[in-house]
Amino acid sequence: MQLDGKTALVTGGASGFGTGIARAFVAAGAQVMVADINGDGAQAVADEIGGSAVEVDVSNGASVQAMADHTLAAFGHLDILVNNAGITHLPQPLDEVSEEDFDRVLAVNAKSVYLTARSLVPHMKSRKAGAILNVASTAGVSPRPRLNWYNASKGWMITATKAMAVELAPDGIRVNAINPVAGETPLLKSFMGEDTPEIRAKFLSTIPLGRFSTPEDMGAAATFLCSDAASMITGVAMEVDGGRCI
DSSP: OOOTTOEEEEETTTSHHHHHHHHHHHHTTOEEEEEESOHHHHHHHHHHHTOEEEEOOTTOHHHHHHHHHHHHHHHSSOOEEEEOOOOOOOSOOGGGSOHHHHHHHHIIIIIHHHHHHHHHHHHHHHHTOEEEEEEOOGGGTSOOTTOHHHHHHHHHHHHHHHHHHHHHGGGTEEEEEEEEOOBSSTTHHHHHSSOOHHHHHHHHTTSTTOSOBOHHHHHHHHHHHHSGGGTTOOSOEEEESTTTTO
16 A cells, blocks of 8 residues: 555645545655645645645646646656545535536536546556546435535546546556545535534434544545555445445
8 A cells, every 4th residue: 555656646635635635645655746726725735744736726627737737747757646626515405506506516526537637647548557536425326415416426426437447447547436425624514504513413323433534534545546555446436434325
């Protein structure tokens, strides 16, 4: 599970699961580029862990290409791409979600995977090597009411992961996903609607292990799947959810 000599790019790395993944990668020996729409936040995390930072809007093709160019210029090559950046709409009936919110969720959670692939898969193909990790969600496996279009975007990501894995395997590129349950991240309040002890207790009652996912949980799973120890694993959407989807 070591990443010595590896280079990695983590989107949405300024907070939550992205920070946990970036921190774990550095601890395992990788050089890490922390990418986020919050440029100051990305730089703060990079300074803390000993990585590099770049500002990016993952829903914008020109911005993603600039991120890719910056990363390759800094590292010379890229071994690992983590598509972690994600957002949700607030819990509400599916027919009441605004078109603006729908477009934003799909742009950040789905289109971004296409954009990063367009910008970085050719580089990985040229090297006949690479690992791509998409941070999906249990929402894509066991959807929760009132988060319909978020659920759908994560289901899309899981299907994209499997389709990418099949197509890119001959090029030596592995593609996997992890499915966290909700965790102590900036999105938690959005998932629950409001953050109260009662709502937390109700949410936690659906998780057999009785706790939220943590950034450290995601970092450990991501490190394994992106390491040579997982060289025979591709097309997997691994639940890191304390049993939520059983």
